[in-house]
Amino acid sequence: MKIEKALLAVIIMALVTYIPRALPIAVFRKEIKSARIKSFLNYVPYAVLGALTFPDVFESTGNVITAVCGTIVAFLLAYYKRSLVVVAAGAIITVFITGLFF
Amino acid sequence: MNIDSKRDLQYGFKRGLPIAIGYLPVSFTFGLMAVNGGLPVWLAIFISLSNLTSAGQFAGTNLIFAGAGLFEIGFTTFIINIRYMLMSLSLSQKIDSKIGVWNRLIFSFGITDETFSVASMEQRKLSSAYMFGLISSPIVGWSLGTALGAMICTALPQSLADAMGIALYGMFIAIIIPPARKSKPVVVILLLSIFIHYCLRYIPAFSFISSGFKVVIATVLSAGIGAILFPMEDKKEESV
Numbered sequence: 196m197k198i199e200k201a202l203l204a205v206i207i208m209a210l211v212t213y214i215p216r217a218l219p220i221a222v223f224r225k226e227i228k229s230a231r232i233k234s235f236l237n238y239v240p241y242a243v244l245g246a247l248t249f250p251d252v253f254e255s256t257g258n259v260i261t262a263v264c265g266t267i268v269a270f271l272l273a274y275y276k277r278s279l280v281v282v283a284a285g286a287i288i289t290v291f292i293t294g295l296f297f
Numbered sequence: 298m299n300i301d302s303k304r305d306l307q308y309g310f311k312r313g314l315p316i317a318i319g320y321l322p323v324s325f326t327f328g329l330m331a332v333n334g335g336l337p338v339w340l341a342i343f344i345s346l347s348n349l350t351s352a353g354q355f356a357g358t359n360l361i362f363a364g365a366g367l368f369e370i371g372f373t374t375f376i377i378n379i380r381y382m383l384m385s386l387s388l389s390q391k392i393d394s395k396i397g398v399w400n401r402l403i404f405s406f407g408i409t410d411e412t413f414s415v416a417s418m419e420q421r422k423l424s425s426a427y428m429f430g431l432i433s434s435p436i437v438g439w440s441l442g443t444a445l446g447a448m449i450c451t452a453l454p455q456s457l458a459d460a461m462g463i464a465l466y467g468m469f470i471a472i473i474i475p476p477a478r479k480s481k482p483v484v485v486i487l488l489l490s491i492f493i494h495y496c497l498r499y500i501p502a503f504s505f506i507s508s509g510f511k512v513v514i515a516t517v518l519s520a521g522i523g524a525i526l527f528p529m530e531d532k533k534e535e536s537v
Contacts, residue, residue, distance in 0.1 A: 201340060201361050204370045208357040209347035211375035217405040219385035221398055227390055234524035236387040238486050239516060240417040241476070242523070243380055244469045245490035246515035247410060250498060252466035256459045265460075269467040273474035279315035286467035287322065291460035 256290050260297045265290040302426035309430025312419075316411045317438030319468045322461035323351060324439045328446025329453070330355070334362045338447040345443035349436060350409060351465060352509070353377045377509030383516060384413040391416065392423045400425040407432025414472045482527035490519035 227233055256262045269286040277285070324345055331341035336358070348354040357374045385408060392401075404425060412432055416423060453461075477483045494515040497503045506514070 198337070198340070200367070201336065202343075204357065204361050204367055205340065205344050205347065207367060207371040208344070208354060208374045211371050212348050212350050212353050212378050212381070213406060215375070215378050215381040216385050216408045217402055219382050220389045220392070220405045220408075221401045223386060223389040224394060226394060230528050231524050233390065234527065234529045235520050236390055237417075237529060238482070238520040238523040239383050239387045240414050241473060241483050241486050242490040242516040242520040243383065243410065243512065244414055244473045245487040245519070246494040246512045248466050248469040248473070249491040250495060252463065252470075255462040255466055257462070258459065261459070262463060265463045265467070266470070269463075269470040270474060273471045274478065276475055277471070279468050279471045280318045282471035283319045283322075283464045283467035286463045286470075287460045290463050291456060294456050294460060 256294070258294065258297060261290045261293045264293045302424065305424045305426035306430040309427040310433060311430075312415050313412065313431040313434045316409075316415065316468070317434035319411070319464055320435055320438040321442040321445075322464045324442030325446035326458060326461055327351075327355060327358075328443040329449075329458075330446075331358055331443070332447045334358070336361075338444070341447040342440055342444050346436075346440045349407065349439055350378065373507070373509075376507045379509060379513050380410075380516065381408060383513070384408055384410075388413060388416060388423075391419075392428065393425070396425045400428075404428040404432055407436055409435065411435065411468055411472070414469075418472070418476060482523055485526070486519050486523040489522060490515045493518050 227236070252266050253259055253262045256265065265286040268289040269282050272282045272285045327345065328341050331344065332338060336344075344354050344358060348357070353374045356377055357370050360370045360373060385405060388405075388408065407428070412435055416428070416431060419427075473483075473487060477487055494511060497506060497511040497514060503511070
């Protein structure tokens with residue numbers, strides 16, 4: 196692909212990424228009154244992250260065994276409330292070490 | 298800038314910093330991939346700076362390599378990013394309603410899976426100073442990691458590259474587990490969402506649905522069922 200066309204593609208990608216982010220929060224100014232819709236919106240983050248993580252995490256390292264080990268370690272570190280960085284680093288190190296064996 | 302804004306900015310920045318660090322290995326991998334695929338270093342960095350997203354820009358960049366048409370590239374990226382509409386709508390209820398439209402248009406650029414999740418877990422209404430503080434370092438981290446990966450460019454040992462693939466998911470797990478410990482509805486919604494996503498992923502009848510849209514369907518169904526099963530009592534200015 197020519198560089199001009201690639202640049203144009205990137206600009207289009209940027210637009211279709213920005214618009215879904217900006218539109219609802221810019222347009223929606225009022226507080227939603229319905230308890231149901233409020234609950235729904237409050238549960239969205241958990242629902243999104245659950246679906247984003249599973250099953251993809253098991254395919255993220257090219258080896259299901261190392262990925263499962265990394266996930267377990269991440270789960271345990273998170274359960275004991277370690278920080279984002281510690282959990283991510285723990286998962287990476289676990290995958291790297293188990294990768295030496297499997 | 299008054300004292301409250303300054304405090305919010307600093308607090309937001311503090312909350313964003315771990316996200317930025319977690320982004321480094323992932324964006325590093327992106328930089329490597331982009332340059333190895335034939336893009337110039339500046340364009341790889343420009344992609345991260347202008348897109349600021351993982352799945353969407355990985356997919357879009359792969360389509361650029363494949364020589365796909367502009368419409369296909371735009372459409373695929375859009376479908377993957379539809380989930381941001383849900384996040385943006387959810388955040389619209391979480392931020393201070395007095396925040397003006399210009400500020401909203403600017404800081405919404407920094408809504409990612411991670412910044413959204415961290416912002417959602419805060420216990421109070423969010424100011425624009427908090428939002429700017431929160432998104433600033435992840436934007437830098439994402440571009441910086443890309444720049445490093447693009448310039449170093451010699452591929453990492455495969456074992457290390459594979460291991461870094463789990464970084465994003467490690468962050469997701471770090472975000473969801475602590476609230477799940479405290480709340481049964483959250484556990485149920487998580488399990489539901491994962492179950493629905495598995496069904497959509499592995500039942501062949503659903504193979505026509507794009508991967509981004511599967512995430513959206515799993516999200517809407519599980520959060521919707523959650524809202525029916527566990528409607529939250531109306532507390533003023535307070536949310537989960």
